Amino acid sequence: MAQQEDVFKKIVSHCKEYGFVFPSSDIYDGLGAVYDYGQNGVELKNNIKQYWWQSMVLLHQNIVGIDAAIFMHPTTWKASGHVDAFNDPLIDNRDSKKRYRADVLIEDQMAKYDEKIEKEIAKARKRFGDSFDEAQFRATNARVLEHQAKRDALHERFAKAMNANDLDELKQIIIDEEIVCPISGTRNWTDVRQFNLMFKTEMGSTAEGASTIYLRPETAQGIFVNYLNVQKTGRMKVPFGIAQIGKAFRNEIVARQFIFRMREFEQMEMQFFVKPGTELTWFEQWKKTRMAWHQALGFGAENYRFHDHDKLAHYANAATDIEFHMPFGFKEVEGIHSRTNFDLSQHAKYSGKKIEYFDPETNESYTPFVIETSIGVDRMFLSVMCHAYNEEQLENGETRVVLRLPAALAPVKLAVLPLVKKDGLPEKAQEIINDLRFHFNCKYEEKDTIGKRYRRMDAIGCPYCVTIDHDTLNDNCVTLRDRDTMEQTRVPISELRNIIEDKVSITSLLKKLL
Numbered sequence: 001m002a003q004q005e006d007v008f009k010k011i012v013s014h015c016k017e018y019g020f021v022f023p024s025s026d027i028y029d030g031l032g033a034v035y036d037y038g039q040n041g042v043e044l045k046n047n048i049k050q051y052w053w054q055s056m057v058l059l060h061q062n063i064v065g066i067d068a069a070i071f072m073h074p075t076t077w078k079a080s081g082h083v084d085a086f087n088d089p090l091i092d093n094r095d096s097k098k099r100y101r102a103d104v105l106i107e108d109q110m111a112k113y114d115e116k117i118e119k120e121i122a123k124a125r126k127r128f129g130d131s132f133d134e135a136q137f138r139a140t141n142a143r144v145l146e147h148q149a150k151r152d153a154l155h156e157r158f159a160k161a162m163n164a165n166d167l168d169e170l171k172q173i174i175i176d177e178e179i180v181c182p183i184s185g186t187r188n189w190t191d192v193r194q195f196n197l198m199f200k201t202e203m204g205s206t207a208e209g210a211s212t213i214y215l216r217p218e219t220a221q222g223i224f225v226n227y228l229n230v231q232k233t234g235r236m237k238v239p240f241g242i243a244q245i246g247k248a249f250r251n252e253i254v255a256r257q258f259i260f261r262m263r264e265f266e267q268m269e270m271q272f273f274v275k276p277g278t279e280l281t282w283f284e285q286w287k288k289t290r291m292a293w294h295q296a297l298g299f300g301a302e303n304y305r306f307h308d309h310d311k312l313a314h315y316a317n318a319a320t321d322i323e324f325h326m327p328f329g330f331k332e333v334e335g336i337h338s339r340t341n342f343d344l345s346q347h348a349k350y351s352g353k354k355i356e357y358f359d360p361e362t363n364e365s366y367t368p369f370v371i372e373t374s375i376g377v378d379r380m381f382l383s384v385m386c387h388a389y390n391e392e393q394l395e396n397g398e399t400r401v402v403l404r405l406p407a408a409l410a411p412v413k414l415a416v417l418p419l420v421k422k423d424g425l426p427e428k429a430q431e432i433i434n435d436l437r438f439h440f441n442c443k444y445e446e447k448d449t450i451g452k453r454y455r456r457m458d459a460i461g462c463p464y465c466v467t468i469d470h471d472t473l474n475d476n477c478v479t480l481r482d483r484d485t486m487e488q489t490r491v492p493i494s495e496l497r498n499i500i501e502d503k504v505s506i507t508s509l510l511k512k513l514l
């Protein structure tokens, strides 16, 4: 575990050192849980967004996109339930003065029981070797059964308290489980209180009567309030979807784990409107479609899992998360929810507008049900980084840090490197870039030895480098180096586009989805 934490720290510093992610307002020592994307980060982030957008809008004829404003009429958030219920239960430790989410403290405690069980299993596997039967061990070992029973009891009690919004019970669980503050090590806890996660601001001057408005905590409501606009002007027929990418803001109590939990972040959401009664079939369909999107990146199926929700929002009739194996465990990257017709009905009620769909085939009107897929761009970015980051021992005894990014997501696709800064080699390099820059992102580098330049390109995940040498001026060939295999081949300049373009394009990923 400690080793995994070390790796995570290295990833965070690598992100800063190579221009992927900086703390916000860095010269003022940063701002809690707010980050800026640097010159390489923004390219990677844009590629992730493009991959998502094109998979939704280009590959589905019945999905269209919108870009709604961040500010919305304040009634939106009354109707959606966010003003009254977008809360986290928080608790303070009186000694360390640190604030925690009560639910997270309890979930961490459950994870501790899981860890204990895993430890027992690992020990037994070592002892019994090949003859070890894990299922049987889990079912019969006294210590495992004891931990499992405690975990299950805690889980049941926790789910009940959360569903009933019982804050006293949450505190009691923390006391009974003897959970201590990780900083002070004491159990000197305050009561649990609800804390609304929406940021507020004011619109208009006070003289003309300013009104409180919110920074949107999710992009989804921008889609719901535009349902009628899009359906009518786009002549959309159910089933159809509306996709959107945009910023969302949450005043997270405990901001942890770098860009995993931020106060300002970006979401890619798609609301799919379906006929009531068909929603669970579509829910299953979207689970498959979204998992395939993740797995097309080639990070290994074993690094993903579905986690079905115990606690369903009162309006949802199914919900699952897609979790990715981060260095700090399996964590949610995307949520898929069957939200019934809750949002559209609420907006109809609060706005007084009829928000329905007239089905020309059956001559009936209904309020569509909704399947939502909601993924955080930043969490996706983090999962890509965590998987890509590799420290490798080379045959010559050196180590290299290489980002094995899927080529289609890499910020720079081709580095063009003249062997020396003279003899017309830089000009030749520039010629190549002038030709290829219309097709993919190229970077020119002339400083330092070729070896050092290769390392720098490995560290930003650039899949291809070409070296221009003196022979190039005569034979119009360059040495092409592959990031992953480090193999070098001599190829004609005229072939470069053919060799590289297909492998680095988003289309190459999209084709895997069909």
Ligand code: ATP
Pocket: 218, 250, 252, 259, 260, 261, 262, 263, 265, 266, 267, 332, 333, 334, 335, 374, 375, 376, 377, 378, 379, 380
């Ligand atoms: P969590 O339980 O981790 O707080 P959530 O269940 O509240 O997340 P949703 O409301 O379902 O998250 O949001 C959909 C997606 O938006 C999440 O799967 C995640 O990728 C992203 N997301 C949510 N909150 C944050 C945040 N504070 N920072 C970065 N990404 C976030």
